[in-house]
Amino acid sequence: MKNNNNSNTKLILLHPYIQKQGSSNRLWLLAFVSFFTLAFLLTLIYTRDSTAATTAVVSATATAIGTTSGFNNGALPTTVINTLLHYASKSNDSFHMSYAELKPISDVLRKCSSPCNLLVFGLTHEYLLWKALNHNGRTVFIDENRYYAAYVEELHPEIDAYDVHYTTKMSEVKELMATAKEQIRNECRPVQNLLFSECKLGLNDLPNHVYEVDWDVILVDGPRGDWPDAPGRISPIFTAGVLARSKKGGNAKTHVFVHDFRRGLERVFGDEFLCRENLVESTELLGHYVVEKMDENSFLYCRNQTSTTSSSSSYSS
Structure with missing residues (x-):
């Protein structure tokens, strides 16, 4: 074992x-x-x-x-601005602005607090210039031709353009002015939100945000008004005056430029709704108004209303 x-x-x-x-x-x-x-x-x-x-x-x-x-604070250098103005004024397009017309608008945009809000009625030869001069600011274009507005946006995606349907006619300006005066305390009052207005002169079919912006500069360079059925510029001039007076914030003053100033009724419309006492400078083709915002209970466009009455008595196209 x-x-x-x-x-x-x-x-x-x-x-x-x-x-x-x-x-x-x-x-x-x-x-x-x-x-x-x-x-x-x-x-x-x-x-x-x-x-x-x-x-x-x-x-x-x-x-x-x-x-x-020179791009501090988002501003374009002086040499760039002068170059843009020079070449824009030398265009072969017969409808382009001259240097004397471009310079006042450029000067205001340059002094505008950044960012500057610029509203332009009319997609004219200078639309790229205005976009460039308002560097870093908001620039919106309004045009009566929906196809051209769409074409411009497709060609230049950085351009913010909208079309609008004008209901006014140059052959009806007497009746339109009379209606506006009759409704000055109601639908056509100088301080209001045009989005909800029924005034025949006011543009109420723009995008909603257009009415919410406090515009610093407004340029009226359209639509055309050289034939009886053309819409003319009575509506954008009226709209510019209301937008300027109805601002909620920002700068209390709005610079409103009216192109083709002495061509016909543009001066009459300007004196009526932007007011002659607000006209700070004018040339043969450009009027420059500075319009201040007003209290919502105000019902007179101009302090000296008699001055506009005499000018509006002569309507000629």
């Missing part, structure tokens, strides 16, 4: 090489982890320093560009 027990006994020996191999694997694993930990830390430190250096370079470069180019 004893011999059987001894013969069944097994002796297990651990070779020293096996122990050495396990210890070596652990050391390699530790070295591997340590290496990647060190590499990660070095990468993190380098990335942080590199990012800080890159940010500093970009900031310095932007400051240098802004200082040398």
Whole structure:
């Protein structure tokens, strides 16, 4: 029995090489982890320093560009403005504005607090010029030709243009002016939200946000009015006067420019709804009015209403 027990006994020996191999694997694993930990830390430190250096370079470069180019506060450099005016006034288009007409509008836009809100009636030859001169500001164009407005927006996606349907006719201006005077305390009052107005002279089908903006500059350079059934500019001039007087905030004054000023009824409409006492300068083709916002209970467009009565007595197309 004893011999059987001894013969069944097994002796297990651990070779020293096996122990050495396990210890070596652990050391390699530790070295591997340590290496990647060190590499990660070095990468993190380098990335942080590199990012800080890159940010500093970009900031310095932007400051240098802004200082040398004159784009501080979003304003165009004087040389750029003068160049734009020069080439715009030299166009072969017979309907383009001259330098003497462009300059007053450009000067007002340049002095306007940034961002400046510019509303233009008419997609004329100068629409890209107005967009460029009102750099970083809001510029909206209103035109009676829906197809042309869509074409311009497709050609220049940065242009914000809308079409409007005019219901006025040059052959009906006497009746339109008489109706406006009769309803001066109701639908055609000088301070109101035209979006809800039924005045025949007011434009109430523009996009809603147009009525919410406090416009700093309004240019009336459309629609055309050189034939009896043409809509004429009585409606945009009336609308400009109401928008200027109905401002809720921003600058209390609105600069309103009327192009083709002495061509016919534009001067009459301007004196009636923008007021002669607000006319600060005029040339043969451009009238410049400065209209202040009014209290909502005001019902007279002009302080000296008699001055407009005499001018509006002579209607001629």
